[in-house]
Every structure is written in structure tokens, then in C-alpha cells.
Amino acid sequence: MEFKNFSLFINQSKVARFTKDLAEGKIMSTVCKKCGRQYYPPQADCFSCMESEMEWKEVPREGRLLTFTRIHVPPEHFAVRQPLMPFSSVQFEPCPIGLIEVEKGLKIMGWIPKVDIKKIKVGMKMKASPFTLPDGKLTIILEPLNP
Ligand SMILES: [Zn+2]
Structure with a gap:
């Protein structure tokens, strides 16, 4: 499943996992492995420290x-x-x-x-x-x- 299945037209393949998890009932964010900054909606790259090493984390609801x-x-x-x-x-x-x-x-x-x-x-x-x-x-x- 890709981002095209979200209700808005968004084609961000690097964070495509977002819709797959959403279908399973989870709202996910990404967290920068270097500086710990958390992004929702999920970002593939950290714009604080320009790193691309991100991990997925469920957000509180x-x-x-x-x-x-x-x-x-x-x-x-x-x-x-x-x-x-x-x-x-x-x-x-x-x-x-x-x-x-x-x-x-x-x-x-x-x-x-x-x-x-x-x-x-x-x-x-x-x-x-x-x-x-x-x-x-x-x-x-x-x-x-x-x-
Ligand atoms: Zn960072």
C-alpha cells in the first residue's frame, strides 16, 4: 500500500508505511535517530540536523x-x-x-x-x-x- 491510499493526494514513497500502519489502526510518526526530534506527519529526513536515519514510532492518540x-x-x-x-x-x-x-x-x-x-x-x-x-x-x- 502506498501513500496514494490516504485521503489526500500525497506521493511520498519514503514514508509510504504510514498508510499501511494506518490501515492496521496505528498512527505513526518518525523519530530522528541522531537528535530525537519526532515528526508527525512522518518525515523521511530530519530538518533539524539533516539526517535521514529515522525510526518509526506510534504517536499517542x-x-x-x-x-x-x-x-x-x-x-x-x-x-x-x-x-x-x-x-x-x-x-x-x-x-x-x-x-x-x-x-x-x-x-x-x-x-x-x-x-x-x-x-x-x-x-x-x-x-x-x-x-x-x-x-x-x-x-x-x-x-x-x-x-
Ligand atoms: Zn535530527
Whole structure:
């Protein structure tokens, strides 16, 4: 499986393992073997020390919501391949998307399906999970955890 199976058009063969692990339920990062800097989304090369010796490490899945918004113009994959926004039953109904911080400086972005946007608050605890869309592509969703 290559990166083309992620829900956005990304062709990064050096980090293609990301989607394979995502399909198995794991959200992976890369860690520089030299300086220890952790990258999510995974990077094949460390831009701190310019090393390419990286190792894979699963990221924590729970964190606090830093920010969120609604997507009114969907990414190309969603716009071209399917008429509906993901997680929306009404055409052009925007779906919230958010960013959680799971560790200091480590942030995961994901769709926030099935949650009324009025109930989404910055700082709320959320969990990130891989999710397979109806067409087989993978994405990441965020779900609120009990307060
Ligand atoms: Zn490094």
C-alpha cells in the first residue's frame, strides 16, 4: 500500500508505511535517530540536523483540541471522487476538522464527524483514530472523550 491510499493526494514513497500502519489502526510518526526530534506527519529526513536515519514510532492518540474549523471547500479527493463531503449526509454541508496536541509540539489533524459544531470547544479532550472511508481511502477522525 502506498501513500496514494490516504485521503489526500500525497506521493511520498519514503514514508509510504504510514498508510499501511494506518490501515492496521496505528498512527505513526518518525523519530530522528541522531537528535530525537519526532515528526508527525512522518518525515523521511530530519530538518533539524539533516539526517535521514529515522525510526518509526506510534504517536499517542489522546490530546486536547487546539483549534477547529469547518471545511467548505473539500480536498480534491473528496470533491472529485464523491459528491458528498465525508461524514455529511447533505451535499455541501461542511464537516468540522480539528487539530489536537497529543504531546508537546506533536499535533494530529482529523475530521470531527457526528459532533454538533456548537458542542466542540477548544481544550476539550479528544481521541484520534484511523478511519476507512466508503471508497477505501484512509483518513483520521477525532472523537470527544468523556470530560
Ligand atoms: Zn535530527
